Each structure stands twice: as C-alpha cells, then as structure tokens.
Amino acid sequence: MYLSQDIKPISYLKSNTAHVVNSVTETRRAIYITQNGEAKVVVQDIKSFENTQNMLTLLKLIVQSENEMNDTKIIEQEGMFLSLEAKLFHETI
Incomplete structure (x- = not known):
C-alpha cells in the first residue's frame, strides 16, 4: 500500500476522474478519497x-x-x- 500516492482529496477526484479510473483499473490499487481532511470513500476497480x-x-x-x-x-x-x-x-x- 502506497498511502502517500493513494490518498487524494475530493477536489483531485473531481478534476481528474478519468485519470483516477484509468489508474485504479491499470494498477488494481485502490485510491482513498478525503473530504475536509477525513477519509470518506475508496475507489476500487471492479x-x-x-x-x-x-x-x-x-x-x-x-x-x-x-x-x-x-x-x-x-x-x-x-x-x-x-x-x-x-x-x-x-x-x-
């Protein structure tokens, strides 16, 4: 797990959705989305x-x-x- 690379703020997800989807699909590593500094969502390939x-x-x-x-x-x-x-x-x- 590469938390320094895999934790992103929600603003990053909003502006880079296609990149996040492609990255998660290719690497099969989940991305953890934060909102107001707290972990809220995990984006994971199917x-x-x-x-x-x-x-x-x-x-x-x-x-x-x-x-x-x-x-x-x-x-x-x-x-x-x-x-x-x-x-x-x-x-x-």
Whole structure:
C-alpha cells in the first residue's frame, strides 16, 4: 500500500476522474478519497471489488462451518449417504 500516492482529496477526484479510473483499473490499487481532511470513500476497480466480495463470502462459509462443528451439528459421512439413499429410494417409488 502506497498511502502517500493513494490518498487524494475530493477536489483531485473531481478534476481528474478519468485519470483516477484509468489508474485504479491499470494498477488494481485502490485510491482513498478525503473530504475536509477525513477519509470518506475508496475507489476500487471492479475485479478487485468482486474478489474481495468472494473472499468475504468464503470466510463467512468457513466461520459458519466452524460454528456448526463446535455446536456438533455435523453428520458422519456414512450416515449422510444412508440418508440420501433413503430419500432417493423413496422418491423413485
């Protein structure tokens, strides 16, 4: 992270929007926009945003799985297959 290069005031974004979009798209580095000296917005390319969202989804699934394991909400493999076979067998009749 190059904060000295990646933090810009909102006036810079207003006057250099096309440059900011091109820079973020090419470098895949986010730009942090400040207003009145405070960080307000992050400009990020869509691929990086999608990757971040996908990672968060995976992390949520991992946490959910860990919680279910800790709460002993797990089924042994053989029991799961027997249950599936029973359901499939009853559906075909």
